[in-house]
Amino acid sequence: MPPLHVTTPLWESRPLSALMGAPVYLKMEAFQPVGSFKARGIGALCKASVEAGALRLVCASGGNAGYAAAYAGRQLGVRTTIVVPRTTPAWMQDLIRREGAEVLVHGENWDAAHLHAAALAQAAGTAYIHPFDDPRIWAGHASLVHEIAEAGVRPGGVVVAVGGGGLLCGVLEGMHQVGWVDVPVVAVETQGTASLAAAVRAGRLVTLDRIDSIATTLGARTVAAEALAWTRRHPVTPWVVSDRAALMACLRFADDHRVLVEPACGAALSTVYDRAKPLEGVKPIVVIVCGGAGVSLGLLEQWTQQLPGC
Numbered sequence: 001m002p003p004l005h006v007t008t009p010l011w012e013s014r015p016l017s018a019l020m021g022a023p024v025y026l027k028m029e030a031f032q033p034v035g036s037f038k039a040r041g042i043g044a045l046c047k048a049s050v051e052a053g054a055l056r057l058v059c060a061s062g063g064n065a066g067y068a069a070a071y072a073g074r075q076l077g078v079r080t081t082i083v084v085p086r087t088t089p090a091w092m093q094d095l096i097r098r099e100g101a102e103v104l105v106h107g108e109n110w111d112a113a114h115l116h117a118a119a120l121a122q123a124a125g126t127a128y129i130h131p132f133d134d135p136r137i138w139a140g141h142a143s144l145v146h147e148i149a150e151a152g153v154r155p156g157g158v159v160v161a162v163g164g165g166g167l168l169c170g171v172l173e174g175m176h177q178v179g180w181v182d183v184p185v186v187a188v189e190t191q192g193t194a195s196l197a198a199a200v201r202a203g204r205l206v207t208l209d210r211i212d213s214i215a216t217t218l219g220a221r222t223v224a225a226e227a228l229a230w231t232r233r234h235p236v237t238p239w240v241v242s243d244r245a246a247l248m249a250c251l252r253f254a255d256d257h258r259v260l261v262e263p264a265c266g267a268a269l270s271t272v273y274d275r276a277k278p279l280e281g282v283k284p285i286v287v288i289v290c291g292g293a294g295v296s297l298g299l300l301e302q303w304t305q306q307l308p309g310c
């Protein structure tokens with residue numbers, strides 16, 4: 001069986017380092033076989049579920065977790081069903097189908113798809129693959145931090161995009177495992193998906209009324225409780241950017257490094273392109289380039305036309 005995830009490159013970005021006046025390292029999760037870091041934690045959870053006897057996997061996803069689950073399901077030889085909301089691009093659905101998974105379209109956002117998938121997963125022999133809220137996922141994502149440490153880089157700060165907070169939990173778990181217990185983390189969301197920032201402000205979990213952003217894969221209306229808990233035991237700065245900033249970062253990143261990433265990932269990159277305040281004086285900066293397969297030249301063009309001022 002091919003590996004469910006690969007070791008990704010860690011580059012120093014010369015253009016971004018010049019911009020920041022400090023070394024900027026990119027952990028290139030966009031280079032996973034399924035285009036995002038989800039390969040790690042979702043792969044690990046799918047494998048653990050099949051080893052525990054699951055004959056079928058059901059996952060609700062904005063796209064990337066589902067793609068990772070479909071890929072893992074094919075390698076593991078089990079039937080896989082992915083429930084996506086209507087906002088997941090059609091050709092992303094096709095990518096998932098090409099892995100041999102069944103795709104069901106349900107609801108306007110991830111939360112609606114999740115309720116439907118969790119109900120389907122009640123069937124015997126079926127495991128529910130949550131896209132972000134499971135300790136086995138966080139343990140899988142943590143592996144990317146070990147790779148950074150093994151490359152000999154100790155960050156002065158880490159930038160991470162936040163949807164439901166699974167990546168954040170995994171990165172923080174990994175950072176504590178390698179002893180980076182005081183290294184600040186900038187946790188980035190877009191304005192229409194900012195459920196972590198809202199929770200930190202309120203001091204409790206908050207459910208957003210709706211998701212309104214081109215960064216649909218950051219669109220979890222409520223973050224995992226563990227993500228909020230981490231903000232109480234580690235220096236985490238929630239940071240909210242506009243869709244426009246996220247999109248501009250995708251375009252500039254494509255020019256600088258010839259790699260297409262989703263606005264979910266552009267949101268994290270925008271902190272560097274726009275020299276966000278929490279990164280002032282931070283050296284070196286590590287950006288988790290979470291990637292995302294839900295992007296194309298056509299979609300970048302469409303978003304550019306749809307957003308004012310682009």
Ligand code: PLV
Binds near residue numbers: 217
């Ligand atoms: N995407 C999830 C949740 O969507 C999914 O189902 O694919 N960057 C990319 C490219 C992502 O796809 C995601 C999550 C994130 C960042 C955020 O990761 P999280 O949810 O672990 O904070 C609604």
